[in-house]
Amino acid sequence: MKLLSSCALGALTLASLFWHGTAQANPPRGPEAVADPEVSSDIDLTSFEIKPESPQLPSEILVVTRKIGDFEWHTDYTTAYREAEREKKMLFIFFRDDAHPRTANSYESQVLASKELAGDLKKVVRVVLPLSTRRPQRDPSETERTLITHDSFKHMHGREGIAMIDLTDPKSEHQGQVVSAHPFSSGYHTTVHGTKLVLSLPKGSITQRALIFAVRQHPASPLSTASGQCHGYLCKAARDSSQLMASYGSVGHHDWGTRQGDIAARTGRSAMEVAAMSGNPSLLAAAAEIVEQWYGSPSHWGILSTPATFFGFDLVRDGAGNWWGTGIVAN
Numbered sequence: 472m473k474l475l476s477s478c479a480l481g482a483l484t485l486a487s488l489f490w491h492g493t494a495q496a497n498p499p500r501g502p503e504a505v506a507d508p509e510v511s512s513d514i515d516l517t518s519f520e521i522k523p524e525s526p527q528l529p530s531e532i533l534v535v536t537r538k539i540g541d542f543e544w545h546t547d548y549t550t551a552y553r554e555a556e557r558e559k560k561m562l563f564i565f566f567r568d569d570a571h572p573r574t575a576n577s578y579e580s581q582v583l584a585s586k587e588l589a590g591d592l593k594k595v596v597r598v599v600l601p602l603s604t605r606r607p608q609r610d611p612s613e614t615e616r617t618l619i620t621h622d623s624f625k626h627m628h629g630r631e632g633i634a635m636i637d638l639t640d641p642k643s644e645h646q647g648q649v650v651s652a653h654p655f656s657s658g659y660h661t662t663v664h665g666t667k668l669v670l671s672l673p674k675g676s677i678t679q680r681a682l683i684f685a686v687r688q689h690p691a692s693p694l695s696t697a698s699g700q701c702h703g704y705l706c707k708a709a710r711d712s713s714q715l716m717a718s719y720g721s722v723g724h725h726d727w728g729t730r731q732g733d734i735a736a737r738t739g740r741s742a743m744e745v746a747a748m749s750g751n752p753s754l755l756a757a758a759a760e761i762v763e764q765w766y767g768s769p770s771h772w773g774i775l776s777t778p779a780t781f782f783g784f785d786l787v788r789d790g791a792g793n794w795w796g797t798g799i800v801a802n
Contacts, residue, residue: 537599540584544597548618549607551598555638562636563595563670566619566627568602575631578660585663591670595635602631626652626677626754633661633669643674650677651684653755664688673701678754679709682784682796685758686775691766693775695800696782704737705783705799712746712797713787722748722795738781740801745771749794757794758786765798774800 534550536543544565545551555562565583567575579599582588604618619629627634632654637645651669653661661669668687672680679701686696708730715725724744734742747764749757765771779800786796 539579539597539599540592541586541589542592542597544599546599548598548600548604551596552636552638555596555636558596559639559641561595562638563592563597564634564636565597565599566602566604566631566634567599568631570602574655574658574660578655582660582663582666587663588667588670591667595670602629623649624652627654628753630654630656633666635669637674639674645674645676648676650675651680652677675701675706676785678786679706679784681754681758682761682786682798683782685755685762686784686798688759689762689766691772691776693772694778695775695798696784697778699779699782699800702738702781702783702801705734705742705781705801706785707783708734709783709797709799710785710787712744712799713785713795716746716748716795716797717787717789717793720789722746734799734801738801740780742799742801743774745774745798747771747796749796750792751794752792754786754788754794758796761786761794761796774798777802 535546537546538544545554548564551564552562554560565575565578567578569575583592600618602617602619605615606618606621618624619627624634626649632652634649634653635651637643637648637650640646651672653665653669655661665688668684672683672687675683683696683701686693712725712730716722719725724746727744731742731744734740745765747761749760749764751757751760765775775798777800779802781801782799784796784798786794788794
């Protein structure tokens, strides 16, 4: 243990379904808990910042860690966030339900302690927190509320599981954002393979990473995201396409001629697009359903099964709670 002087803690923001059963062999494939009804996944973080001069942070914080497998894990959120921000790393959070610890204990011993994850876990700052962890308060008069219930973590649905916050680049639009949220289901936790996928996802928003995760975790192992580069402009183009579908209320390649030309001008490559919609309220379940729809279409799956030089994916939720997903690959 050691003492660290107090410094700034930025805000948090914003999910997986590669389950390992602790109760039975095959996990249920039904929908997850209903997601927050908000349509936008963009969160205003300013109201949750803790400034350097904030009197609510103690001048000294006792840093306590505990070992899981070969690594020390922080047990204090503020300290872990601060370290990740200082070292420009991802913050990997494991929320555990200490009131019902069986699933969490299994995840620690069978997954987090696995040698297969050592290389990936070494690259991130790690913190393990009980679901009862309180939010850092900028005003001591505020009613204490738990961290897991903050809107940033809405795709955790208040459940134990894993999440990631991007603190790698202060100039990035994703800085301080929760970019992965993978809640566990009752009696099940993410496998070693699923956790490794989460840890190895390219930088991006939570919706982009959720759809890329769904592609990569599909049993058919499509090659479109396997070796190419996640391209920022293609992710933006995928979001624009998803927003067009949401506004029109129909799946299609709207204005594709113009958009394809723009992509070619930006990347010097020829692009192809896949699109679909899911009415599942859960981000992760919707992403998985969309990929399954693409799998059921030979033309769509042919596009996703081909290695791509560049790729970009994103999801947009409309006012009715439907998720519209787009993938774009370029060669």
